[in-house]
Amino acid sequence: xxxxxxxxxxxxxxxxxxxxxxxxxxxxxxxxxxxxxxxxxxxxxxxxxxxxxxxxxxxxxxxxxxxxxxxxxxxxxxxxxxxxxxxxxxxxxxxxxxxxxxxxxxxxxxxxxxxxxxxxxxxxxxxxxxxxxxxxxxxxxxxxxxxxxxxxxxxxxxxxxxxxxxxxxxxxxxxxxxxxxxxxxxxxxxxxxxxxxxxxxxxxxxxxxxxxxxxxxxxxxxxxxxxxxxxxxxxxxxxxxxxxxxxxxxxxxxxxxxxxxxxxxxxxxxxxxxxxxxxxxxxxxxxxxxxxxxxxxxxxxxxxxxxxxxxxxxxxxxxxxxxxxxxxxxxx
Amino acid sequence: xxxxxxxxxxxxxxxxxxxxxxxxxxxxxxxxxxxxxxxxxxxxxxxxxxxxxxxxxxxxxxxxxxxxxxxxxxxxxxxxxxxxxxxxxxxxxxxxxxxxxxxxxxxxxxxxxxxxxxxxxxxxxxxxxxxxxxxxxxxxxxxxxxxxxxxxxxxxxxxxxxxxxxxxxxxxxxxxxxxxxxxxxxxxxxxxxxxxxxxxxxxxxxxxxxxxxxxxxxxxxxxxxxxxxxxxxxxxxxxxxxxxxxxxxxxxxxxxxxxxxxxxxxxxxxxxxxxxxxxxxxxxxxxxxxxxxxxxxx
Numbered sequence: 001x002x003x004x005x006x007x008x009x010x011x012x013x014x015x016x017x018x019x020x021x022x023x024x025x026x027x028x029x030x031x032x033x034x035x036x037x038x039x040x041x042x043x044x045x046x047x048x049x050x051x052x053x054x055x056x057x058x059x060x061x062x063x064x065x066x067x068x069x070x071x072x073x074x075x076x077x078x079x080x081x082x083x084x085x086x087x088x089x090x091x092x093x094x095x096x097x098x099x100x101x102x103x104x105x106x107x108x109x110x111x112x113x114x115x116x117x118x119x120x121x122x123x124x125x126x127x128x129x130x131x132x133x134x135x136x137x138x139x140x141x142x143x144x145x146x147x148x149x150x151x152x153x154x155x156x157x158x159x160x161x162x163x164x165x166x167x168x169x170x171x172x173x174x175x176x177x178x179x180x181x182x183x184x185x186x187x188x189x190x191x192x193x194x195x196x197x198x199x200x201x202x203x204x205x206x207x208x209x210x211x212x213x214x215x216x217x218x219x220x221x222x223x224x225x226x227x228x229x230x231x232x233x234x235x236x237x238x239x240x241x242x243x244x245x246x247x248x249x250x251x252x253x254x255x256x257x258x259x260x261x262x263x264x265x266x267x268x269x270x271x272x273x274x275x276x277x278x279x280x281x282x283x284x285x286x287x288x289x290x291x292x293x294x295x296x297x298x299x300x301x302x303x304x305x306x307x308x309x310x311x312x313x314x315x316x317x318x319x320x321x322x323x324x325x326x327x328x329x330x331x332x
Numbered sequence: 333x334x335x336x337x338x339x340x341x342x343x344x345x346x347x348x349x350x351x352x353x354x355x356x357x358x359x360x361x362x363x364x365x366x367x368x369x370x371x372x373x374x375x376x377x378x379x380x381x382x383x384x385x386x387x388x389x390x391x392x393x394x395x396x397x398x399x400x401x402x403x404x405x406x407x408x409x410x411x412x413x414x415x416x417x418x419x420x421x422x423x424x425x426x427x428x429x430x431x432x433x434x435x436x437x438x439x440x441x442x443x444x445x446x447x448x449x450x451x452x453x454x455x456x457x458x459x460x461x462x463x464x465x466x467x468x469x470x471x472x473x474x475x476x477x478x479x480x481x482x483x484x485x486x487x488x489x490x491x492x493x494x495x496x497x498x499x500x501x502x503x504x505x506x507x508x509x510x511x512x513x514x515x516x517x518x519x520x521x522x523x524x525x526x527x528x529x530x531x532x533x534x535x536x537x538x539x540x541x542x543x544x545x546x547x548x549x550x551x552x553x554x555x556x557x558x559x560x561x562x563x564x565x566x567x568x569x570x571x572x573x574x575x576x577x578x579x580x581x582x583x584x585x586x587x588x589x590x591x592x593x594x595x596x597x598x599x600x601x602x603x604x605x606x607x608x609x610x611x612x613x614x615x616x617x618x619x620x621x622x623x624x625x626x627x628x629x630x
Contacts, residue, residue: 012463020467027472028479152609154558156565160580160601168589175589266468274562278584292478292567300478304471312466 006320013316020308021082024301025075085309087302092294098302101287108283112199113272116206117261123207124214125257129249131215132222135241144219147212155209155271159278162201162208174198176280202279206272210264217260221253255326262318265311273307354621361617367610371421378418386415388572398595405595407579408586413599416574421603423575427491427560428611432553434495439502439552440545444533446503447510457507461500469497470562477568485570490563494556501555502548509544513537547618554611561604576600 069077081088087098124147130136131144150158167175179185179194225231225248234244276285284303291299323330345353355362389409398405404413446457476493477485513519514537522536563569564577567585571578583597 015463016466019463020472023467023472024475027475030479152612153605154561154608156562156580157601157604160597163589164594164598168592168594266466270468270470270562274565277566278580288474289566292474297478301475304475307471308467311468315466 009316009319013312016312017309021079021305024304025078028297029071082305087305088298090296090299092291092296098298101299102284102302102306105282105284105287108281109272109276109285112202112206112276112281112283113269116203116272117268120207120210121214121261124211125218127211128215128218129222129245129253132219132226133245133249134226144215147215150208151212151216153209155206155275156278158209159202159205159275162205167201173201202275202281205275209271210268213264214257218253218257221256222249225249225252255322258318258321258325262315265314269307269311358617358620360613364610364613364617367606368614371606371610375418375422375425379422382415382418384415384419386412388574404599407582407596408593409582411574413595416579417599417603420574420576420579420600423487423573424557424560424607426487427494428553428557430491431495431498431556431560432549435498435552435556436502436545436549438499439548440506442499442503443506444510447507448514448529448533457503461504464500470559472497473559473563474566474568477563482571487570487573490560490569494559498552498556502552505544505548506541509541510537513540543618543621547615550611550615550618554608554615557607557611576604
């Protein structure tokens with residue numbers, strides 16, 4: 001890969017993050033809603049401050065957030081802050097910054113996302129390949145069917161169904177939260193088991209909700225590859241079925257599948273965020289839910305920009321992985 | 333010279349008959365259409381039979397399990413969930429059709445201008461689409477919906493928020509189709525015989541693109557329903573309205589499963605599965621109709 005392509009990809013990454021940040025900067029400023037005033041209005045209702053004090057506090061907050069400066073200056077400062085991943089202070093958890101709120105929630109989300117994406121991608125690709133493979137035994141091929149039928153069901157609804165059938169009816173697994181109420185988080189085996197039990201349903205919701213998509217795309221590719229001359233040639237050479245399956249089917253479908261993964265990242269991550277919210281896991285999704293409820297705008301915008309940066313970065317990384325997967329790209 | 337005898341006119345079946353015949357071959361499309369018609373009947377008959385006011389809080393007893401009086405039960409806030417389902421589905425359909433319609437229209441216009449005229453228009457539209465595509469639409473919608481005053485969030489603004497970012501997909505699809513169609517011979521012939529640009533666009537290219545536009549429209553309705561559902565599940569919808577996502581949001585924030593009110597979140601979930609499943613089936617069916625080459629893959 002030459003230097004020019006690397007620069008082009010990195011430039012694209014910067015452009016995407018810039019576009020997202022600019023949208024997030026200007027949209028709230030177009031609306032008449034004043035986040036700080038609303039926040040302090042809530043305080044005034046609950047806290048019993050005098051209106052004069054509130055006005056003073058609002059003015060000092062405006063100054064602290066730099067809202068009294070001209071728009072363009074604010075914009076430059078804002079872009080500078082974003083390049084340092086500084087999204088300002090959280091309004092509802094004041095002394096901590098939005099970045100701290102995100103950092104606290106992040107490990108939960110990364111753990112859930114990593115496991116579910118890898119499992120559903122590998123499972124879906126294998127099932128799809130087998131479903132398109134004429135020599136596979138019938139029962140193995142039919143394994144893919146239920147997943148294809150589930151494609152239309154979004155992970156959030158899958159989560160509700162799992163909660164109802166497995167959590168509520170059968171009472172096999174807990175109904176939500178990160179760990180059982182009343183348990184103190186410790187580095188013990190029993191706490192770890194409890195933690196894992198709470199992760200099973202959200203993970204299953206995400207896996208069941210996304211395996212079908214991978215099955216469908218892989219199956220489509222498998223059917224196309226079957227008709228190719230090189231597969232016929234390999235068969236006539238007398239290669240074993242397993243060899244053809246591994247080195248001719250999967251190998252050739254790998255690149256389009258990984259491209260599909262790059263394109264699906266946005267959907268995958270937003271689904272995970274919303275499923276977390278439904279199950280009340282303390283990840284980014286719940287942080288977003290709470291921030292929306294509390295009108296905590298720095299945290300909302302911080303999460304939005306952070307996720308966009310993550311997606312753009314992952315896409316760029318995957319682009320750099322293509323040449324490793326496909327010698328044809330490497331040669332060019 | 334042989335006598336030319338009048339042959340009895342060929343019995344050409346009407347378009348409707350042809351459509352039904354096609355449905356028999358394309359089972360997925362048929363199933364999708366049947367579910368959609370059933371849901372449509374459910375809302376229309378429902379709106380006539382049920383009092384829509386019962387879909388709003390404090391119109392029925394609280395937290396009652398499904399019974400003869402309330403076949404779908406009632407929720408924590410005293411909505412009759414049957415009425416809520418009827419009104420909610422109607423609103424979901426409204427958001428989907430409006431947002432899908434706007435998104436498709438903008439996409440068709442942009443796709444046409446960009447592909448037909450090419451040059452800097454084309455490269456601008458393409459670059460904007462490429463930069464916006466990786467940004468998760470839902471998150472931008474979260475920012476927009478969050479910036480609105482809660483009183484300004486209505487079914488109508490929901491549809492506009494969803495439509496605002498729904499044009500990139502159709503633009504790219506229509507652009508690609510116009511690009512290939514532009515090079516076809518019939519367009520060249522029309523150009524040589526002096527047909528104006530507008531004449532070529534509207535009389536030569538557009539009719540050939542109708543199946544693609546229809547497929548793009550159904551796809552947009554699907555994503556609009558999906559997007560508005562996700563926004564509502566996050567609590568950014570019009571909170572008073574019985575939108576399906578709102579009901580799930582309310583049920584989850586009141587801990588419906590912990591408290592044993594299982595019917596409350598379950599009903600909108602099933603309604604959503606039916607809507608999205610039917611739309612996905614119709615979408616796949618229309619893809620096949622628009623692109624007969626897909627048929628070979630089976």
